[in-house]
Every structure is written in C-alpha cells, then in structure tokens.
Amino acid sequence: MASNPSAGDSPDRIETLRAKIAAELPNVDFVLGYGRGFDPLHATPVTVRTEKDLDRLIFDPTCVQNLATSLYGLRGKRLGVVVKGCDSRSIVQLLQERLWERENLVVFGLPCEGVLDLAKLRVTMDIAEVKAVRFAGSVRDGTVVLTLPGGERELPSAGLLADKCLRCQYPNPLVSDHLIGPEIEPQGAEDTYADLAALEKLSTQERFDFWKRQMGRCIRCYACRNACPLCVCKHVCLADSREPHWLSAEATLQEKWLFQVMHALHLAGRCTECGECQRSCPMGIPILLLKRMMNRELKELFNYQAGVSLEAVPPLHTFLMEEDRIKDRGLLW
Amino acid sequence: MVDRFLKDSDLAVVTAAWARDFRVLAPVREGAAIVYRLFSEDMHPFLLRPPTSSAKEAILPQTENLFTYKYRKDQTDLTRTEVFLAEALPPEPTLILGPRPCDARGRHLLDRVFLERGVVDPQYKAHRAATLFVTVACTSMQNTCFCHWTGGALDDESGSDVLLHPVTIGGVGGYVAHAVTPAGEKLLANLPEAPAEKLAELAARRAATPEPEPAPDLAGIADAFLAVFDDLDFWTDQSARCLSCGVCTYLCPTCSCFNITDENHGMSGRRLRTWDTCMSALYTLEGSGHNPRISRAHRLRNRVGHKFSYHPREFPEAATAPSGCEFSCTGCGRCIKSCPVAVDIRQIVLDVLAKAAEKAPDKAGGAK
Numbered sequence: 093m094a095s096n097p098s099a100g101d102s103p104d105r106i107e108t109l110r111a112k113i114a115a116e117l118p119n120v121d122f123v124l125g126y127g128r129g130f131d132p133l134h135a136t137p138v139t140v141r142t143e144k145d146l147d148r149l150i151f152d153p154t155c156v157q158n159l160a161t162s163l164y165g166l167r168g169k170r171l172g173v174v175v176k177g178c179d180s181r182s183i184v185q186l187l188q189e190r191l192w193e194r195e196n197l198v199v200f201g202l203p204c205e206g207v208l209d210l211a212k213l214r215v216t217m218d219i220a221e222v223k224a225v226r227f228a229g230s231v232r233d234g235t236v237v238l239t240l241p242g243g244e245r246e247l248p249s250a251g252l253l254a255d256k257c258l259r260c261q262y263p264n265p266l267v268s269d270h271l272i273g274p275e276i277e278p279q280g281a282e283d284t285y286a287d288l289a290a291l292e293k294l295s296t297q298e299r300f301d302f303w304k305r306q307m308g309r310c311i312r313c314y315a316c317r318n319a320c321p322l323c324v325c326k327h328v329c330l331a332d333s334r335e336p337h338w339l340s341a342e343a344t345l346q347e348k349w350l351f352q353v354m355h356a357l358h359l360a361g362r363c364t365e366c367g368e369c370q371r372s373c374p375m376g377i378p379i380l381l382l383k384r385m386m387n388r389e390l391k392e393l394f395n396y397q398a399g400v401s402l403e404a405v406p407p408l409h410t411f412l413m414e415e416d417r418i419k420d421r422g423l424l425w
Numbered sequence: 426m427v428d429r430f431l432k433d434s435d436l437a438v439v440t441a442a443w444a445r446d447f448r449v450l451a452p453v454r455e456g457a458a459i460v461y462r463l464f465s466e467d468m469h470p471f472l473l474r475p476p477t478s479s480a481k482e483a484i485l486p487q488t489e490n491l492f493t494y495k496y497r498k499d500q501t502d503l504t505r506t507e508v509f510l511a512e513a514l515p516p517e518p519t520l521i522l523g524p525r526p527c528d529a530r531g532r533h534l535l536d537r538v539f540l541e542r543g544v545v546d547p548q549y550k551a552h553r554a555a556t557l558f559v560t561v562a563c564t565s566m567q568n569t570c571f572c573h574w575t576g577g578a579l580d581d582e583s584g585s586d587v588l589l590h591p592v593t594i595g596g597v598g599g600y601v602a603h604a605v606t607p608a609g610e611k612l613l614a615n616l617p618e619a620p621a622e623k624l625a626e627l628a629a630r631r632a633a634t635p636e637p638e639p640a641p642d643l644a645g646i647a648d649a650f651l652a653v654f655d656d657l658d659f660w661t662d663q664s665a666r667c668l669s670c671g672v673c674t675y676l677c678p679t680c681s682c683f684n685i686t687d688e689n690h691g692m693s694g695r696r697l698r699t700w701d702t703c704m705s706a707l708y709t710l711e712g713s714g715h716n717p718r719i720s721r722a723h724r725l726r727n728r729v730g731h732k733f734s735y736h737p738r739e740f741p742e743a744a745t746a747p748s749g750c751e752f753s754c755t756g757c758g759r760c761i762k763s764c765p766v767a768v769d770i771r772q773i774v775l776d777v778l779a780k781a782a783e784k785a786p787d788k789a790g791g792a793k
Contacts, residue, residue, distance in 0.1 A: 129769070130568065130569065130761055130769040135767065136666055136766055136768070136769075137665070137666035137766055138665075138666070139662055139665045139666075141662075157766055162665070162666070165721075211456070212457075214457040215456065215457050218474055218567070220567030220569055220762065221567070222568075241565075308462075309455060309458060309460050311676070312487070312671070312675075312700075313672045313674075313702070314670050315668065315765050317670075318669055319670070319765050326669070327706040327707055327710075332705075334686075340697075341684060341699040342697060342699070343487040368765075371765065372670070374458070374672050374763035375455075375460065375477065
C-alpha cells in the first residue's frame with residue numbers, strides 16, 4: 093500500500109517522541125506506538141524494535157487505540173508504551189492491581205486534545221472514500237477537512253470527537269517517564285451522565301426493547317472483551333467456560349446480554365471508560381453505557397474514580413468497617 | 426433473459442412481495458452498522474453501501490440446530506436410560522437481499538468445504554438449496570476492497586441469482602435487474618423490462634468505471650507462505666497488534682470453521698453447530714491442555730495461511746474453476762474495515778511475498 097498522508101502530526105512533537113524512544117530502545121524489548129494504518133483515518137499499533145522502525149511512528153487524533161490493552165499479554169517483557177491521558181489511567185489501574193510491574197514499563201506520555209470517533213463519521217458518509225484528512229485550527233474547536241472523490245468537505249471537529257474526549261478531565265498522562273509536548277488544560281465538560289439519563293427516561297419495557305434491538309446485532313466476536321485493557325482473563329474467560337457452563341454456544345439474546353452484564357460487573361471500580369469495548373464493536377453496540385452506569389454507582393457509593401491515583405485502593409479490592417456513603421441502618425448483630 | 430427495471434421507490438413493495446414466498450433477510454442501517462434483519466413491511470432496505478456483516482449467515486447460520494435429544498429413565502429398570510433424537514426442521518426458503526458480488530462468490534468457497542470435499546454436509550446443502558442471493562453490483566471500490574486480487578470484479582455474477590445494477594444518473598433512480606439463474610428470473614417476472622435509456626446509462630457507467638490499481642502477482646503466494654512459516658519473529662511482528670477477537674472470521678464471507686456442542690437442559694438438550702474462530706486460543710486447545718497455537722502469532726499465521734496457501738494447495742483445480750476463486754478469500758475487505766486495530770491482510774500477503782523473496786531470492790516468484 094502506498095503510504096498515506098497523515099492527519100495532523102505536530103512535526104516537533106513527533107521528532108521529540110522518536111528521539112526519546114530511540115534513547116530508551118536499549119533498555120526495553122520493544123516500544124508500542126502508533127503507525128499509519130491502511131488509510132488516512134486509521135492508525136494501527138506498531139512495534140518499534142530498532143531505530144529503523146522510528147519512521148513509522150505518528151501521533152494525531154486518529155490514534156484511537158488504547159495501547160495499554162496489549163500490555164497484560166506481554167508480561168514478562170520490559171516494554172515501552174505510548175499513551176494518551178485516558179490510556180494512562182488504564183496503566184494506573186494495571187499497576188494498582190499488580191498486573192504489571194512499574195520497573196518493567198517505560199511510559200511515553202502524550203498530552204492529547206481528543207481523538208476521532210469514526211462511528212460518528214460513518215453515520216454521515218462512506219469513510220472508505222476518504223482520501224486524506226487534515227485538521228484546520230485546534231483539535232477541539234477547529235474543523236476536520238476530508239478529501240473525498242467529489243472534493244473537500246469540512247466538518248466541525250467537535251462533532252466528530254469521541255464522547256470521552258468531550259468530557260475528558262485528564263488530557264495529560266497521569267503516569268509517564270517521558271512527558272512529550274506541553275501539558276494541556278482540561279477542556280472537557282463536567283460529566284453529567286446525560287446519556288444515562290436519556291436512557292433512564294424510557295420505561296422499563298422501552299429500555300428492554302432498546303437493548304434487545306442493540307444486542308440483536310451482536311455476533312459474539314468478543315472484540316469488546318479483547319480490546320479491554322483490564323479484561324485480563326481473555327481466553328480463560330467464564331464466557332468460554334464449558335464447566336461451569338455459564339453461557340451456551342447459542343448466539344441468542346440472553347447469552348449475548350449475560351456476557352455484557354458479566355463484563356460490566358467485573359469492571360466495576362476498575363473501568364476507566366477508555367471506551368475501547370464500544371469502539372471495537374463492529375456492530376456499533378453502545379456497551380459503554382453499561383460500564384458508565386456501574387461507574388456512576390461507584391462514584392455515588394464510594395466516591396471513587398478508577399485509574400486516577402496510584403496510591404488509591406480500588407473499592408472492591410478492600411473493605412471498610414464503615415463506609416462513608418453506605419448507611420448500615422444502625423443494625424447490630 | 427431480458428433485463429428488468431426495479432425502481433428505488435418500489436424496492437420495499439417488491440421485497441414485500443418476495444417476502445410472501447421467502448424468509449427475506451434485508452440490510453438496514455442501525456447507527457454506524459448495516460446489518461441483515463428479517464424483512465418486515467415497515468423496513469426500507471439500505472443498499473447504498475456494503476453491509477457490515479457478510480451474507481454467510483444466510484447459508485451457514487451462526488447457530489445451527491442439528492438435532493434435539495431427550496433422555497428418559499426406564500421406570501422399570503432405573504439403571505437404563507433411553508435417548509430419543511428429533512432431527513431439526515428443514516430450512517425455510519430464504520432470500521437474502523443486498524449482498525455484494527464478493528459475498529456471492531463466497532458461496533463457491535463454502536461449497537468446496539461443505540459439498541465438494543467427499544463429504545456432503547446435509548444442513549449446509551439444505552440451506553444452500555433453499556437460499557437465493559439478490560446481489561447488488563458495486564459501482565466503485567472502497568479503500569478496503571481487493572476483490573480483483575482474488576479474481577472478482579465489481580459486477581461479477583458468479584454465485585448470485587439476481588444481480589442488481591444501480592442506475593441513479595438522472596430521472597428515476599433504481600436498478601437494472603439481471604437474472605443470473607432461472608430461480609432469479611422467476612423473482613423478476615413481474616418487473617417491467619428495463620428501458621433502453623437505463624441500459625444505456627448502465628453501459629456508459631460501466632465503460633467509464635476506472636480500472637483498479639493492478640493486483641500484485643500472487644502466483645507464488647502458496648509456496649512463499651510455507652517458506653516463511655517458521656519465521657516466528659516475522660509473525661510476531663505481524664500480529665503484535667492483533668486482539669485475538671473474532672471480528673475478521675465472523676464477518677468473513679468464506680471463513681467456515683465451526684464448533685459442535687451439546688447444550689443440556691436437564692434431561693434434554695440440543696446439539697448445535699456454531700461459528701468458531703481460529704483467532705481464539707481455545708480453538709486449538711487440546712484435551713490434554715496442550716495448545717499447538719499458543720500465541721497470536723501462530724493464530725494469525727493460520728488465518729493467512731489457510732486463505733492463501735492451504736486452500737489453494739488443497740484444491741489445486743481451484744485456480745481454473747469457473748468461479749475463478751483460487752484463494753479462500755474473495756477480497757471483500759471486511760476483516761480490514763472492521764478490525765479494531767486495523768490489521769490489513771493485503772499488507773501481510775505482500776510482506777509474506779517480500780520476506781520469502783528475501784529468504785530465497787532465486788526461488789520465490791510473485792513479489793513485486
């Protein structure tokens with residue numbers, strides 16, 4: 093494939109990133125970073141082993157993947173990883189849960205203004221026709237200029253950024269060995285859980301019908317599970333277990349739904365809302381809603397947000413005799 | 426067979442008429458996805474873009490009920506248990522609307538596996554015989570398309586019963602409907618003949634369609650793959666990004682692997698055949714605990730190898746088959762387009778050719 097023009101790398105920053113990685117290469121097995129995918133809208137994770145791989149590195153709003161997802165499968169190695177602010181929260185959580193050792197990780201942190209949600213673009217056009225992409229003005233308030241067969245089309249970028257970016261409070265990596273580029277003021281709006289409120293306005297039957305329709309598209313590919321940086325059971329997942337036999341092999345609504353409930357429950361107090369589950373779903377099922385629902389509960393019950401502090405203990409990893417926000421109704425044994 | 430004309434505004438009505446005789450699967454837009462749903466009268470089929478999923482589900486359902494069983498204790502001798510089997514109902518006549526030529530060609534590849542390898546699969550055979558493909562010809566290639574690498578083309582008829590050619594230039598938009606099989610001709614019997622100006626439009630558009638970028642020479646790929654089979658570093662680098670999920674295999678029009686399980690509910694149950702994916706570690710996990718494909722490198726290697734090396738080697742006559750399908754791939758590009766991490770099988774194939782040429786510069790052919 094011909095190399096594709098990139099969307100809006102800052103030349104200085106990418107050079108700094110390459111130089112920092114080059115300096116660390118002798119200390120790591122390899123570095124996980126972003127390269128250009130098969131077209132200008134797609135980035136793809138790349139492994140940098142030697143200096144000749146450095147040219148492949150890019151960083152721009154198409155770098156949607158959370159590279160922390162690959163870490164658990166590569167434990168035992170000493171790795172470098174390129175992270176955005178949101179991705180760094182997954183690393184914090186992995187370290188908190190001792191799923192990775194800090195000393196075996198070199199983090200290259202990139203403050204990030206936001207990434208594209210290709211699903212939003214796909215609703216309005218055939219994205220396979222996009223020949224080139226550039227950003228005019230800032231990532232948040234500027235425009236995205238797409239080159240299409242019929243000419244250029246300019247769209248406000250705010251409408252194309254991922255929802256998580258619009259409410260992002262952590263644009264700067266929370267853990268990093270090399271912070272590359274100036275830190276950014278958080279520009280995200282306060283998270284009012286408006287998406288959940290809209291869903292909860294529906295009657296129980298309407299909500300049930302909504303989920304039946306959504307889950308009807310599920311093909312049980314488990315991209316949602318495998319793209320999750322904290323879903324570390326992978327191939328020993330209870331969704332695949334025959335003994336005990338929690339889920340059958342049937343592609344029925346109840347099996348699909350049961351898996352999503354399991355996934356959400358197992359991520360309670362752990363999910364950082366990186367959104368990889370929903371982004372990876374080829375059928376566009378809004379499964380992040382379920383995790384957000386759990387997170388809202390966790391926030392209310394334990395005043396806890398996952399992946400923002402290395403020192404914090406996730407609430408379901410410990411217990412307190414008396415929780416601040418949970419009334420024990422004064423009952424005595 | 427004369428070509429017919431199907432007005433865009435008549436599409437729902439005509440589909441509804443087909444739905445009287447068939448279980449009709451039609452593509453609809455749901456958010457960013459285009460999925461096949463059972464047709465209902467309030468639905469307008471969306472034919473402008475290729476569906477997210479392939480048409481495979483029409484002839485190889487994700488869940489196939491092979492038979493149901495029931496155990497019964499002998500009340501006079503409780504050490505004895507009888508088992509009763511009931512075979513599954515035969516499939517309903519089915520019509521799938523909106524596949525693309527690459528999907529329709531996929532039928533030949535599934536046929537090879539389920540009908541032509543000495544053992545005839547009765548369930549597949551029944552689905553195949555009961556299902557008609559009303560295919561929509563493509564008017565341009567998407568940037569993930571590579572049907573011409575595998576012998577296909579935008580308006581390839583092979584595997585379709587009807588091919589609908591979109592004509593949207595001026596006047597009434599719609600489709601020039603071309604019957605490929607007698608069953609397809611029956612479907613179109615009530616449609617008017619295509620007016621001469623529509624046929625002229627179609628001919629003009631087809632003549633003006635630009636040639637795709639030339640396909641690479643893949644003549645040496647089956648052997649080139651074997652030459653790099655043992656280079657695990659190569660496969661590790663190719664697969665480091667892979668999530669080991671089932672997107673590529675489940676959306677593929679030609680991936681045919683399945684699992685068979687008994688789903689028990691007390692004293693009764695069903696024996697099911699369900700899609701399986703070679704991207705999963707469980708796919709090759711043996712009863713002993715040993716797993717010959719322990720890493721993503723092994724698994725991704727298998728998928729590429731199966732499509733471009735094992736299949737052509739197993740079916741050497743495939744290269745000259747009337748369907749033109751030499752590889753177990755029709756170049757639909759769904760595995761590229763829907764991959765969460767943008768793994769590109771085209772690039773892997775090209776890298777295999779280049780790597781093989783590097784290893785044995787005299788022997789490996791095909792690399793450009």
